[in-house]
Amino acid sequence: MAAEIDKKVAEELWGHVFTTDSESFINEIFPLKPETHGFVQSDILDHLHAQNQLSDEGWVGLSPKPSNENAMYGPFTNACNAIRLACKEKCNMQTSIQWYDRHSKAPKSVDKDAADIRPDIIASLVLDDDHDNNVLTLVDDNIRAARQEEKEAADAAVSASATVSPTSGSGGTQPSNQGDKTERLIDIWWQRVHCLVELKVQNDVKSTYEATRQLFSYMRQVFREQINRRFVIGLALCGSHMTVWLCDKAGVIGTSTPFNIHQNPELFIRVIAGMSLMRYEELGWDTTMRIVPPNTDYRNALYSWDPIMLKNTVTSPYQMRWAIEMPSRDGSGRRETFLTLKALSLLRSEVMYGRGSVVWAVCKADDPPGPQRRIYVLKQCARPSTSAAEGYFYKLAKDDETGGGGAQVGTLYSYEDVSIPHYPAKALESLRAAHTGERSSDQDANKKRPRDETTELLLQIACNDANTVKKIMSSLFLPSKRIFTRTLIEPYGWPVKFFKDRLELLVCLRDAIKAHRFMYRRGVLHRDVSTGNILICPLAGDAENTAGRLFDLDYGKQAKAVQNIKVTHTEASSDDVEDVERITKRRHAAGIERAAVERLLSFFPEDPYRCISYVDAFLGRPPKLLPSPLKYADIGLLSEEEAASMPKFDTHEFQRMHRTGTGPFMSSELAVQLRNFGSGRLAHDSIHDMESIMWVLIFLCCTRDGPGGSRRKEFGENFSTSEYRILQAVVYSFFEAPIEVMGARKQGLFSSDDKSKMDEWLLANFHDYFTPLKPLVRKWFEILFIGYQYRIYETIHDQFLKAIEEAIEKERRRGPEENAEIRKATDAELERRRIDLEKLRMSPCGVYTESSEGSSSSTLLQNDQSPSRPLSKSDRALFPTELAGEPVQDDPFKDTSQLEHRQPELKKAKTEATSKRAAKRAAG
Missing domain, CATH: 1.10.8 (Helicase, Ruva Protein; domain 3)
Structure with a gap:
């Protein structure tokens, strides 16, 4: 899966890797001073010379021209630890770490979604930096032992299944949970990582590219495992030349000119010394959140680098309980501590450019367990400095006495932009402002190149004779600034995919439309409607009595003026x-x-x-x-x-188009950035979010088999793709393919007056349980079709609401469910909700329980974007269309190929052959 991680890294960092002056970077990030750190460079140099670690020719044992990487690992690690020990003797140590050679000791994950990647060398958090206390070695040994147990259990399962009679009805020995144990240990391994190093023998373009590419993959893994990490520092050494890189949610910034660690040991010493002499928060750790150890309360919360936590071998990101302070609701400035009870979504924490949102269910730390405990939702993210805080939008959604939808929007408790003491925010901002990259002279400043041309190399590198990295960046973007924000809202709920019956599904969608209309009329456009942010919320704690709520306003956009905008038009004759x-x-x-x-x-x-x-x-x-x-x-x-x-979202400020939203539910126009009919300026508006709501409903009807969120059996491993190729092809093409392909398929539905394709390819693949909802989808599609065709949609909320209210009334008249299996599924979903609420309300603070949910699980607030099993090349060959986008004979979507011809750059990006060539080039 390392190739998948490389692909994700390239996609996330495309256009967001910058360099700046090397000495300025190192001095800003590692501002070591005698008065604060006790750091006197000459004292460290003298000590290293006296210890025979450094000579006039360079670092002892580390060849200026190494013959292979194996000759570099040990000597480089020794040099780093020698600097660390010199600092311990001469300076004021702030951080307890040690440097380890781990090039052959990477934990091999059993998680199919995790990357099998191996940092060459790491700086690890340790219990005591006086000597090698083997904390990391112990974790390594535990992982190896767990993997051996896992292998033995798998061998036993295979052996047992081989002896089972084909007619016995038994599937043999069930898989053990040994893989969960291994995965937890791997989590612990990565939670110790403080700094990463990648080594290459040669100092050339290819080696520099490979080293940085791998280094960025390691950084992504650190973000995946360390929820309390704001940035990560990594070092790339190619031959004797080093570059230093820092990644936060605003992308990557690094040194523009590699420095020779033998000829310029002072810079090398400053970097390595800084990793020990500076505070944890100055090196990317978040000191505003602490872990509650098992079987204690929040008053005993500790930082993840505390010795007690380093000895702990039971925590994973999904099991950790964090103590986090937030402002009180009354605005008095008083602070309140909240305790995370359950991780709802952590998967976005690993992104290297973006919001990196993580979400927990939380309670007030001093609220005792019991039915009276209130459950809140705490969300943290790194928002762009140009975007308003999500909490600001919630403040606009005050309760609406007229029933206009304010009650259907999540309720704000409090929010804040997080300030971490000693965090180098100003240093990062100034470095990005002074980045060395310049826009290519032959590049049109207002035009983007086709994606496949720019991603063939994540890093655009040019070296002169002195092996200087002139630029590692895209010429299309400028550095951005992000603000770390936390938002506390209520009530707690479950994503709409967990509906208990059709009526509840319809009611929740209706409530979401009301909420969207309410916010829209107050000048706020949601812009990210998906299954993950339309929630089913219990009323008065009753799992059966629910209402819909619209959450996640972090992509919201506010119109400049909401009132008194004169409607200008040519006077009609x-x-x-x-x-x-x-x-x-x-x-x-x-x-x-x-x-x-x-x-x-x-x-x-x-x-x-x-x-x-x-x-x-x-x-x-x-x-x-x-x-x-x-x-x-x-x-x-x-x-x-x-x-x-009414607010206007098509004014000058909104002419600059970029995609906003969750891919599978993004509207047709926004996905391909072209109007469905005609030409003209395109701006995100209400019609696009209403189309997203329609796609949410279609997605559920195509991928679910009834109440409770269960996927259809047709997406299971045991069902032949050839037998169910139409359904799987439709779901893939409309909800799982690259964004351009999904957009082209969706826009194909609007490409002509023939509206039968909606029935033929989507409604025909609804599960039988959702047949009564087909008229609603047809009506919504008709509303959208006319709205796009004539560009009139100022009452689209009311039109959507009228249609769904009629559907709700029909569903109410339908009476009790007669299908016993469906009734059973409804009962099971209600029981799941009751258990979930009971655990959240009754769970003692600090008590860890085993959880079946992990980093690859589908968590409650996670956007469910991939309902079907992974498809092999042989699977895809059976589909009636080539899913990469090339039309073939009997292509059910062949009409949309005309759309693709209007956008040759999209078609080119979608072909499998082009993808292979790009991957080959990216591999060096």
Whole structure:
């Protein structure tokens, strides 16, 4: 899986790797001073010379021109530890670490989603830096022993299954949980890592690229395991030349010029000394969160580098309980401690550029266990400095007495931008501001190159005769700044995929639409609707009595002005008005109000007859017979006064398009960055989020088999892909493929007046349980189709709500469920909820329980984006379409190939052959 990690690293860091002046970088990140650290460089140099570790030619034992990597590991590790020991004798040590050669001792994970990667050398947290106390060695030994036990258990299972009769009905010995033990130990191994080193023999372009590529993969793994890590430092040594790199959620920044550690030992000493002499928080650790050891309470919370925690061998990221302070709700400035009870989503913690959001269920630390305990949701992320804090948007969502949707938005308790004492925020900001990269002279500043051309090398490296790295960056982006933020909200709930029946599913989607409308009318656009942020929340702690809530406003966008925006339009001629009135009256005997005609003509000033086409499409054929003249609302319009009070998200600030949202549920237009009909400026607006809600429903109907969130059996390992290729091809193409492919497939549904493809390829693959919901999806699709075609969607919330309210009423009239299996699934889901709530309310603080959930599990707030099993090349060959995007004979999506021809760069990026070539080039 190392190749998968490399791919993710390349995708995340594309355009977000920068370099700056080497000496400036090292002095800013390692600002060692005599008065604060007791660091006097000449004293360290003299001590190393006296200890015969350093000579006039360089570091003793470390060849300037090593013959192979094996000749580098031991001597380099010894040099690092020699510097550490010199600092211990001469300076003020702040951090307890040791340097270890681990090039052949990487923990091989049993987790199929984890990378089998091996840092050459690491600086590890230790109990006592006076001598090698073998903490890491002990973990290594435990991992090896666990792997051996796992192998023996697997061999025994194979042997037992071989003796089982094919007709006995038994599947043989069940797999043991030994793999869980191994995975926990691997978590512990990575939680000790303080600094990473990658070595290469040669100092050339290829070696530099390979060293940094591997180093970045290790950094990603550190973020995956260390939830309390804000940045990670890594060193790349190619021959005798070193570069220093730092990764945080704003990407990677490093030294522009490699320095020779033999010819310039002072810089090398400063880097290695800094890793021991500086505070933990100055080296990327978060001191605003502490771990509660097992069987204690939050008053005994400790940092992860405390000796007690380093001796602990039972914690993993999903089992750790953190004590975290937040502002009180009353705004008095008082601080309250909250205790994490359960990790809801940690998978995004590993991202190297992005928000890196992690989410827990928490309670007030001093709330005793019991039914009265309130459960909150705590979310932390690194938001862009240009984005408003999520908590700010929640503040706008005050309870709405009119029932307009405010109650359906998550309720804010408190939020804050986290300030970590001694964290080098200003240093990082100034270094990024002074990065050495420049935009390529032959690159259009306003135009992006096709993705496949820029990702063939993650790092664009040029070396001169002195082996200087001139730039390791993309010419398309500028460095960004991110602000670490925590948001505390309530109530606690479960993702919409855990619905107990169709009615609850519909009610929750309805409530989410109400919440979206509420926020939209207050000038906030959500922009990230998915299965993970529409929650089923218990009312008054009742697992059966629930309501829907819309959460996760961190991608929200606020309109500049919400009120008194004049609706400007060309004044309609009296002839045009009369023509529209006359033709409309032929179709609708009651006619149409003149004010509605004038408002309608403002959308089509150059083509008044398009007004007639729109009215016909909106009212349907045969048209609805209305007793009175058509008003604004009858044809999906707001009055001019109402329209003036609505927020505008298509102003100049929103012209600069970028994708926002969760891939599988992203709207067709945003995914491919093209309008579904015609051309023109594209801005994220309400219609795109409503389309996302439709995709949430379609996704669930295609991938679930009923209540409780269970996946359809067709996605299991035991079901032949050839037998279920249509379903799997549809789910892959619309929800799992690269974003451009998903967008092309979705946009293909809107590419012509033939709307049958929605029925033929999506509705036809609904599980039988969801058949009653097909009319709703058809109606929503029709609403979207007309909205996109005519670019009129100012009442789209109301239209969606009207359709789903009708579906809810039909579902209520349907009566009790008659299918016994479905009733059983509903009962099982309700029982799961009751157990979940009981554990959260009754769990004693600091008591760790074994959990079946791990870093590869589907957690409660995790976006479920991959419902089907991994597909092999042979699997894909059986599909009726080549899923990489090339149309073939009998391609069920062949009509969308015309769309792809409009975007040759997308088609090129989607072909499997191009992907292979890019991967080959990236491998060096």
